[in-house]
Amino acid sequence: MQQNNEGFKSGFISIIGRPNVGKSTFLNRVIGQKIAIMSDKPQTTRNKVQGVLTLEKSQMIFIDTPGIHIPKHKLGDFMLKVAKNTLREVDVIIFMVNATEPRGKIDELIMDMLENNETPVFLVINKIDQVHPDELINIINSYKNKYDFAEIIPISALQGNNVDRLLETIQKYLPEGPQYYPADQVTDHPERFIISELIREKVLHLTREEIPHSIAVIIDKIKKEEDTEKDMIRVMATIVVERDSQKGIVIGKKGALLKEVGIRARQDIEMLLGTKVFLELWVKVQKDWRNKSAQLRDYGFRDDEY
Numbered sequence: 001m002q003q004n005n006e007g008f009k010s011g012f013i014s015i016i017g018r019p020n021v022g023k024s025t026f027l028n029r030v031i032g033q034k035i036a037i038m039s040d041k042p043q044t045t046r047n048k049v050q051g052v053l054t055l056e057k058s059q060m061i062f063i064d065t066p067g068i069h070i071p072k073h074k075l076g077d078f079m080l081k082v083a084k085n086t087l088r089e090v091d092v093i094i095f096m097v098n099a100t101e102p103r104g105k106i107d108e109l110i111m112d113m114l115e116n117n118e119t120p121v122f123l124v125i126n127k128i129d130q131v132h133p134d135e136l137i138n139i140i141n142s143y144k145n146k147y148d149f150a151e152i153i154p155i156s157a158l159q160g161n162n163v164d165r166l167l168e169t170i171q172k173y174l175p176e177g178p179q180y181y182p183a184d185q186v187t188d189h190p191e192r193f194i195i196s197e198l199i200r201e202k203v204l205h206l207t208r209e210e211i212p213h214s215i216a217v218i219i220d221k222i223k224k225e226e227d228t229e230k231d232m233i234r235v236m237a238t239i240v241v242e243r244d245s246q247k248g249i250v251i252g253k254k255g256a257l258l259k260e261v262g263i264r265a266r267q268d269i270e271m272l273l274g275t276k277v278f279l280e281l282w283v284k285v286q287k288d289w290r291n292k293s294a295q296l297r298d299y300g301f302r303d304d305e306y
């Protein structure tokens, strides 16, 4: 850890934006490791994920807020609360929008939420690879009229255009401060959470539109196998769905889908842990779990931490 802070800058950056604008894609590009989960489906990011980028003269700690949306049930309220609380404790807020979609209700909600916030807010227009450059000025104006942004930066998180400029600009806004994390540490999230998200991602990808984002994955146990010759880690996890019919879909014909989830998740977990992994998956039906706060906590959604 760096002791002398002179000239070194560090701080926290929160990424906020409606579902699917590309927050996870951006984080993955910047941190260069699969820590936030990407999916074509909205709302795959539900917990606070930190990615740490250490450069020569700065350290940026990114906080990926859950997709903001108009609350329909308890999980929605929870996500909004997490997002709001996150915004209080950061040095820069990135408000990410999608260049291919017009300004919408949720964008209004976010900009209203940011009103009276002292933290500098950057408008980051993502997916510019999908629009003609001439359209950009109209997109910018449609947001600029509503909020006084500290910076406006168009990027393509997928292709990398202008991402360096965004990082340089963020660096300018950070206060002088210590290097909070060792340079090689990219996340302080427990491996459990990353593992559960890797499994969840595979279920969402393989079931396509049939399974809602409301599934949860609980890691029951992670233990080192002592009696095998090589290092091997046993991971036991339960996929929680809301209905019997969903259980059938997740398991698939003769267990084929669950088997494929297991194969793909195991490969990623082996990469993450750097050892052989034996993965056991179960599927459990827990009716209406989204509306039960106590159960939300059991599944790792904790609002008392923020």
Ligand SMILES: Nc1nc2c(ncn2[C@@H]2O[C@H](COP(=O)(O)OP(=O)(O)OP(=O)(O)O)[C@@H](O)[C@H]2O)c(=O)[nH]1
Pocket (backbone or CB within 6 Å): 017, 018, 019, 020, 021, 022, 023, 024, 025, 026, 037, 038, 039, 040, 041, 042, 043, 044, 045, 066, 067, 126, 127, 128, 129, 130, 155, 156, 157, 158, 159
């Ligand atoms: N063409 C293009 N597609 C992008 C870009 N950035 C992200 N995407 C795609 O947009 C989709 C959603 O990206 P994510 O990174 O999962 O979005 P997110 O904002 O993290 O979504 P939530 O987790 O739901 O909040 C994925 O299919 C990405 O590949 C971009 O710059 N250009």
